[in-house]
Amino acid sequence: xxxxxxxxxxxxxxxxxxxxxxxxxxxxxxxxxxxxxxxxxxxxxxxxxxxxxxxxxxxxxxxxxxxxxxxxxxxxxxxxxxxxxxxxxxxxxxxxxxxxxxxxxxxxxxxxxxxxxxxxxxxxxxxxxxxxxxxxxxxxxxxxxxxxxxxxxxxxxxxxxxxx
Ligand SMILES: [Zn+2]
Numbered sequence: 001x002x003x004x005x006x007x008x009x010x011x012x013x014x015x016x017x018x019x020x021x022x023x024x025x026x027x028x029x030x031x032x033x034x035x036x037x038x039x040x041x042x043x044x045x046x047x048x049x050x051x052x053x054x055x056x057x058x059x060x061x062x063x064x065x066x067x068x069x070x071x072x073x074x075x076x077x078x079x080x081x082x083x084x085x086x087x088x089x090x091x092x093x094x095x096x097x098x099x100x101x102x103x104x105x106x107x108x109x110x111x112x113x114x115x116x117x118x119x120x121x122x123x124x125x126x127x128x129x130x131x132x133x134x135x136x137x138x139x140x141x142x143x144x145x146x147x148x149x150x151x152x153x154x155x156x157x158x159x160x161x162x163x164x
Pocket of ligand 1: 032038
């Protein structure tokens with residue numbers, strides 16, 4: 001055992017207690033400690049301190065905090081993105097329902113108008129109010145279809161998230 005080896009090992013004792021050495025260094029320390037009372041005692045003194053340090057959040061405060069913050073931020077971001085996505089989806093569904101209503105109204109009118117003109121060939125005030133009423137009903141139906149589609153999508157999305 002040389003003096004330099006003893007000094008070298010002494011410098012590693014704190015790290016050895018903390019379990020921060022490479023396996024080669026660890027082996028070196030273990031071998032030296034077996035034959036050196038001073039280092040053995042010092043290593044024993046370091047052990048509770050090291051375990052105490054490990055128990056405290058201070059050795060890795062940044063990584064702990066960063067991880068927790070990142071996880072929270074990620075969850076928040078996902079939530080926000082989902083919220084935004086749902087909002088956009090609602091707009092799209094409503095717009096689609098409207099578009100569908102407006103686009104299909106002439107077709108509906110043509111079909112029903114042709115059908116009605118067979119029954120009532122003469123245009124009347126009753127027919128006009130009937131037409132307006134049909135349009136209102138048709139629009140309501142379009143809205144309802146859009147609402148149902150939105151709810152179905154939301155439910156399906158929640159189901160998928162539960163499975164994930
Ligand atoms: Zn020693």
